[in-house]
Structures are given as structure tokens and as C-alpha cells.
Amino acid sequence: KSGFDVERIRADFPILHQQVNGQPLVYLDNAATTQKPEQVIAAISDYYRTDNSNVHRGAHALADRATVKFEAAREKVAQFLNAPAAKQIIWTRGTTESINLVAASWGKANLKPGDRILVSAMEHHANIVPWQFAAQATGATLEPIPVDAHGNINMLAFDSMLDSHVKMVAVGHVSNAMGTINPIEKIITLAHAVGARVLIDGAQAVSHWAVDVQKLNCDFYVFSAHKLFGPTGLGVLYGKEDLLNSMPPYQGGGEMIETVSFAGTTFNQLPYKFEAGTPDIAGAIGLGAAIDYLNALDRVAAAEHEQALLAYAEEKARATSGLTLVGTAPHKTSVMSFLIDGAHPADVGVLLDKQGVAVRTGNHCAQPIMDQFAIPGTVRASFSFYNTFAEVDRLFAAIEKAKTFLV
Numbered sequence: 495k496s497g498f499d500v501e502r503i504r505a506d507f508p509i510l511h512q513q514v515n516g517q518p519l520v521y522l523d524n525a526a527t528t529q530k531p532e533q534v535i536a537a538i539s540d541y542y543r544t545d546n547s548n549v550h551r552g553a554h555a556l557a558d559r560a561t562v563k564f565e566a567a568r569e570k571v572a573q574f575l576n577a578p579a580a581k582q583i584i585w586t587r588g589t590t591e592s593i594n595l596v597a598a599s600w601g602k603a604n605l606k607p608g609d610r611i612l613v614s615a616m617e618h619h620a621n622i623v624p625w626q627f628a629a630q631a632t633g634a635t636l637e638p639i640p641v642d643a644h645g646n647i648n649m650l651a652f653d654s655m656l657d658s659h660v661k662m663v664a665v666g667h668v669s670n671a672m673g674t675i676n677p678i679e680k681i682i683t684l685a686h687a688v689g690a691r692v693l694i695d696g697a698q699a700v701s702h703w704a705v706d707v708q709k710l711n712c713d714f715y716v717f718s719a720h721k722l723f724g725p726t727g728l729g730v731l732y733g734k735e736d737l738l739n740s741m742p743p744y745q746g747g748g749e750m751i752e753t754v755s756f757a758g759t760t761f762n763q764l765p766y767k768f769e770a771g772t773p774d775i776a777g778a779i780g781l782g783a784a785i786d787y788l789n790a791l792d793r794v795a796a797a798e799h800e801q802a803l804l805a806y807a808e809e810k811a812r813a814t815s816g817l818t819l820v821g822t823a824p825h826k827t828s829v830m831s832f833l834i835d836g837a838h839p840a841d842v843g844v845l846l847d848k849q850g851v852a853v854r855t856g857n858h859c860a861q862p863i864m865d866q867f868a869i870p871g872t873v874r875a876s877f878s879f880y881n882t883f884a885e886v887d888r889l890f891a892a893i894e895k896a897k898t899f900l901v
């Protein structure tokens with residue numbers, strides 16, 4: 495049991511206090527999206543209630559207030575990632591767009607036939623398909639780094655794949671399908687040794703612990719606000735300054751230009767070169783409020799509580815007949831994927847939902863690793879610091895009841 499005051503924390507999350515199908519909601523789908531504390535909800539509604547205005551161009555009090563809040567949010571993200579400067583934080587629509595931006599902009603400017611891109615076999619589609627586009631557009635090739643039966647990257651195989659033709663290594667900090675925490679420090683060191691750049695997909699990491707991009711020395715780090723107790727539709731791309739400055743713009747329009755003429759156009763400086771059009775101002779302010787919320791939390795205690803929930807859940811899973819865990823790496827975040835013998839994951843998910851327990855089922859946008867395991871997908875329970883040991887008990891009671899319908 496952990497000393498983390500979950501009940502006090504839960505009071506901050508209004509959505510958790512509802513009935514679903516006649517039972518108190520047990521929300522265990524945090525890897526899909528996290529819930530939002532009142533502080534984030536209020537920051538977004540207060541913005542629309544009092545400050546809403548367009549940014550950077552306005553010449554009036556509301557525009558100034560909106561601009562100050564919008565750029566303060568960028569500064570908070572820079573501090574959250576320990577980035578050297580806020581101009582290295584690019585707003586996007588989410589992890590997916592952040593990776594598409596790097597694959598399209600850096601990719602097209604730096605990849606050529608014979609170059610190689612490496613991604614792990616367990617990646618989310620958002621960290622596979624954009625690289626397939628970049629490979630197709632440039633003549634480079636995309637190759638999967640092998641993953642073992644526990645869901646660990648095969649580091650010996652990775653090391654043997656590296657040579658001077660490898661120009662990009664893109665891997666998840668944490669697997670969304672299995673929770674594996676990848677050894678990204680080692681991956682970054684090995685990749686840099688052959689001259690490759692490294693993009694880290696942090697979508698499943700940032701909600702669990704502090705990330706220090708300077709210490710990691712990664713070239714790019716990406717995540718979504720909605721994975722960090724913030725709003726959907728907003729993402730972050732961190733990049734090394736020289737890299738971002740060397741990359742061509744991703745989208746054209748207002749904000750990203752200095753001058754426009756039919757004779758030619760010049761582009762804005764960082765970060766605006768990559769931020770065409772009116773941004774998600776409220777979303778950025780909401781993410782800033784989420785970071786404020788996390789900064790006021792004992793994040794070490796929160797992470798320890800999540801790990802205690804995972805250990806408790808996996809202990810109960812191993813004691814449950816007919817249940818097989820998928821993803822048994824020694825270092826995991828609080829994600830537990832499993833199968834019930836003889837049952838399709840989707841059927842299990844429906845039966846759990848009928849009992850008020852929300853999990854995700856299917857391939858979790860990670861079809862290649864599901865194909866490698868020769869399974870149609872998994873049932874995935876993912877815990878956050880506002881979940882409780884009693885909710886783990888509710889999950890396994892619901893599994894036992896579901897089993898009576900399934901076999």
C-alpha cells in the first residue's frame with residue numbers, strides 16, 4: 495500500500511465521480527487519455543470567459559493577455575522538459591503531428607537513397623507510418639528493431655544494425671501496448687556514435703515522471719497534452735536548436751512567415767516557423783495549468799503509487815486462472831496488457847464496461863507487435879496516480895464475472 499493521498503487527489507478530477515452502468519466508474523484507460531483536474535478545466539474556461547483573443551498580432555488588452563498566457567505555457571513546457579529555451583518547444587496537434595513534422599521536414603531535407611531509419615517493432619503507428627512516408631519520399635529504408643517475447647528491445651540486435659547509413663532512430667520512451675520502459679539513454683548513445691539522430695516518442699512517459707531532454711541528449715522529444723492531464727488536440731515537439739533551424743517549414747500560412755510576396759517568401763524564426771495559422775491558445779493554457787498541477791504534486795510519490803498499483807494488479811493477474819499477461823518486461827510503467835484464454839479482447843472489454851470498468855481493447859495502434867505475438871490484440875488496463883487499490887479489486891472482480899460469460 496502506498497502513502498499517497500489518492501482520495502484527496504481524486505477530488506480534483508470531477509469526471510471520476512460518476513456511475514457507469516449502475517456502478518461507480520473505474521477508469522483504467524489512462525494510456526489512451528488521462529483525465530483532467532478541475533484546475534485545467536477552469537484554466538481553459540476562464541480563458542474563454544475573460545481573455546480569449548488572437549495572439550501575437552493583436553493591438554489591444556485582451557490580445558496582450560492571451561499572448562502572455564500562451565507564451566507562458568510554452569515556457570512551462572520548456573521547464574517541464576528542461577529544454578534550454580522555450581523557442582525549442584513547437585506546438586503541434588499531438589504526438590502524431592509532432593512525428594509527422596520531423597519525418598516530413600527533417601526527413602525530406604536529410605534522407606537520401608541508401609539511408610536507413612530504425613524504429614522498434616513495438617512502436618505506435620504514429621512512430622511508424624510517418625517514417626514509411628519519409629522513406630518512400632526519399633529512397634531511404636525503414637527497418638524494425640527486434641523486440642523479444644517479453645516486450646523488450648533486443649539491444650544486441652539493435653547494436654548490430656547500426657552503421658553509418660543509419661540516419662534516424664525513432665523509439666518510444668514507453669510502449670503504449672505493453673508498458674515497456676525502453677533503455678533510451680543507451681539507445682541515444684549508440685545511435686549518436688554512428689552519426690544518427692534520435693527522436694523519442696514520450697507520449698506514454700511524461701505522465702509518469704520528469705523528463706530531462708538535455709540529460710537524455712535526444713535530438714527530438716514529442717508528446718501530447720491529453721496524455722499529461724491536459725486537453726486533446728495539442729502536442730509538443732522539442733528539438734535541438736540547430737536542427738530545428740536547419741529544417742524547412744512544415745506548413746505554410748500566417749505566423750510562420752517574415753515577408754510574403756509573389757516574388758518569394760521569407761520565414762519566421764523559431765518556434766513560429768513551424769506554427770502556421772491560429773494556434774490552440776486555450777489548449778496551450780490548459781497544458782500550462784496541467785504542468786502547474788503536476789509541479790504541485792509529489793511526483794515521486796505519485797509514481798511509486800502507480801508502481802504499487804501495477805505490482806498489486808500483476809500479482810492478482812498471476813493468481814487468475816485463464817489470464818495471460820502480455821508484456822512482461824522487468825521495467826514497465828503502470829500498463830497491464832492481458833488476454834483471457836479463449837476470449838477475444840473486445841468481448842472482455844464489453845463485459846468489463848457493463849460492470850463500470852473502462853479499459854482499452856484491440857491492437858492499441860501497434861499492429862506489428864500484435865502480429866509478432868500472433869494475437870488480435872489485448873485487453874489493456876492502464877493506471878494513473880488517481881486510481882486506487884480498490885479499483886484494482888473491482889477490475890479483477892469484473893474479470894472473474896466476465897469469465898463466467900466467456901467460457
Ligand SMILES: Cc1ncc(COP(=O)(O)O)c(CN[C@@H](CS)C(=O)O)c1O
Nearest residue numbers: 525526588589590618620670697718859
Ligand atoms: C506511444 C504513443 N505514441 C503516439 C500516440 C499518438 O498520440 P496522439 O495524441 O493520438 O497523437 C500514442 C497514443 N496512444 C493511445 C491512442 S492510440 C493509446 O490508447 O495507447 C501513444 O501511446
